[in-house]
Amino acid sequence: MDADAREAWDRVRRRLRAEVGEEVYSSWFPRIELDGIHDGFVRLSVPTRFLKTWIQQHYIERLVSLWQEEGSADRVELIVRTAVMRAPGAAPAPVRTVVTRAAAPADVEAGTVVVSSMSNPAEVANGSPLDPRLTFSTYRLGDSNRLAHAAALKVAHAPAGSGPVFNPLYLHAAVGLGKTHLLQAIAADGSDHGRRVVYLTAERFMYGFVAALKSQSSLAFKEQLRGIDTLVIDDLQFLQGKSVQQEFCHTLNALMDSGRQVVIAADRPPAELDALEERVRSRLAGGLVVEIAPLDDELKLEILAARIATLSHQHPGFGVPADVLNFIARNCGQNGRDLDGALNRLLAHNQLTSRAITLEMAETAVRDLVRSSEPKRVRVDDILRVVAKHYNVSRADILSQRRTANVVKPRQIAMYLAKMLTLRSLPEIGRRFGGRDHTTVLHAVRKIDGLVGTDRALADEVETLKRLVNDE
Structure with missing residues (x-):
């Protein structure tokens, strides 16, 4: 692959990162690679079918647009690396802008992930692998997560054969605040207390169910899952497909x-899981729903101290002065992953340049992680909630196809x-x-933008709503 192609790909990635934000980019795009450019055709590859499906459904149009704007190509194909075998130098497959989804069983809706390599769906019912580091003993407590920790501990330590404590226990939080840590701790401790626990x-879960359909073993798959004491499901917001x-x-x-225990984690409360059916959201909301709030500075310092202790075992002599720790806690994000990233930067600068870790060095090493001066990151869910309340309509009304005036304006x-x-x-x-076309959004943005310039009352309304959203 020539240098021009690599440079074009670097520019596309930088623009994509700027548009979608660091959090989204780091979740979905670090493992996407450029396989080649041939006659205006770009082939990109990812390591898993799940990642391919997600990017196709949410970002393929933007990727095509970015390549077109770059002038290097106007067509994009997304493939799974492990599924493609071709001779070195072979030309790309026939061009198609949006990759055709893998063939699925007749009763699985388009877009559902299909994994043909999973020959034994029963393996999925045995659970996803656990990280031995994610235990209750390594979980750091603060005001933001104390209730979630107590509820998780209660569930995990329930004796074998006892009824559910909270059913379901539903934990939700933004990325990097410890949801997965608590869920894996529940799975590990529950097994130690004689409970049959499956963490998925x-x-x-999608892989297992679809593979079971393909191998005509769905009944065995269902029975295995329903024969356990505790089911733990992580990242429920990614559950897709009507049949699944x-x-x-x-x-x-x-x-x-x-009377079996269910524990769920997601990045939002049940009512905001728009992709799930209403009856599922209602059942999830009927248990104990606990939010894990952003970390306060005191908890960040505890987490940093624990991470530094671990790093110092691996890298003798590594230490971080108190003023640098306070700087990182105040300025480098709101979650554990941000703190890990900052410490890794310090470690790299210290090990690779032999420079002592000082406040001046830290300010340079983590300058692109500092977010204290940036505005609060707003979610579409926050906007929907504020606008619906302000105009006395429901969230469902805004997302519906209704076109009455009292709904169209808020929408x-x-x-x-x-x-x-x-x-x-x-897009x-x-x-x-509600699955609207991007042109509909563009029309709404242009219309409101024009009205704000001429209608003082509407301009004041919009400013009020902005303040309410930012105060959420």
């Missing part, structure tokens, strides 16, 4: 109705705010507003 990511959701709902009902204002206050693209906003 939503991705792995229906099976999840059946499994959830079967377990809860038979257009919400779309306008989503474009002004978030990093999401027009992304359209998907979050």
Whole structure:
């Protein structure tokens, strides 16, 4: 691959990172690679079918646009690296702008992940692998997570054969605040207390169910899952596909109705899981729903101290002065992953340049992680909630196809705010507003933008809504 192609790909990635934000980019795009450019055709590859499906559904249009704007190519194909075997130097496959999804069983909706390499779906029912470091003893406590920790501990330590404590226990928080840590701790401790516990990511649940359909062993798959004491599902927001959701709902009902414990984690409360059916959201909301709030400075310092202790075992002599720790805690993000990133920067600068860790060195090493001066990151969910309340309509009304005046105005204002206050693209906003086309969003943004310039009352309304959203 020539240098021009690599440079073009670097520019596309930088623009994509700027548009979607660091959090989204680091979740979905670090493992995407450029396979080649041939006659205006770009081939990109990812390591898993799940990642391919997600990018196709949410970002393929933007990737095509970025390559077109770059002038290097106007067509993009996304493939799974492990599924492609070709001779060195072979030409790319026939061009197609949006990759055709893998063939699925007749009763699995398009877009559902299909994994043909999973020959034994029963392996999935045995659970996703656990990280031995994620235990209750390594979980750091503060005001933001104390209730979630206490509830998780209660569930994990329930004696074998006892009924559920909270059913379901539903934990939600933004990325990097310890949801997965608590869920894996529940799975590990529950097994130690004689309970049959299965920990699954939503991705792995989908893999298992679809593979079971393909191998005609879905009944065995269901029975294995329903024969356990505790089911732990992580990242529920990624559960996709009508058939998969229906099976999840059946499994959830079967377990809860038979007195088995269910624990769920997601990045938002049940009511905001728009992709899930109403009956599933209602059942999830009927248990104990606990939010894990952003870390306060005191808890950040505890987490930093624990991470430094671990790093000092691996790198003798590594230490961070108190003033540098305070600087990182105050300025480098709101979650554990941000803190890890800052410490890794300090370690790298210290080890590779032999420079002592000082406040001046730290300010240079982590300058692109400092977010104290940036505005609060706004979510589309925050906007929907504020606008719906302000105009006395329901969230469902805004996302519906209704076109009455009392719904159209709030919907257009919400779309306008989503474009002004978030990093999401027009197609992304359209998907979050009931699956609308990006042109509909563009029309709403232009209309409200024009009215704000001529209608003082509406301009004041919009400013009020902006303040309310930023105060959320």
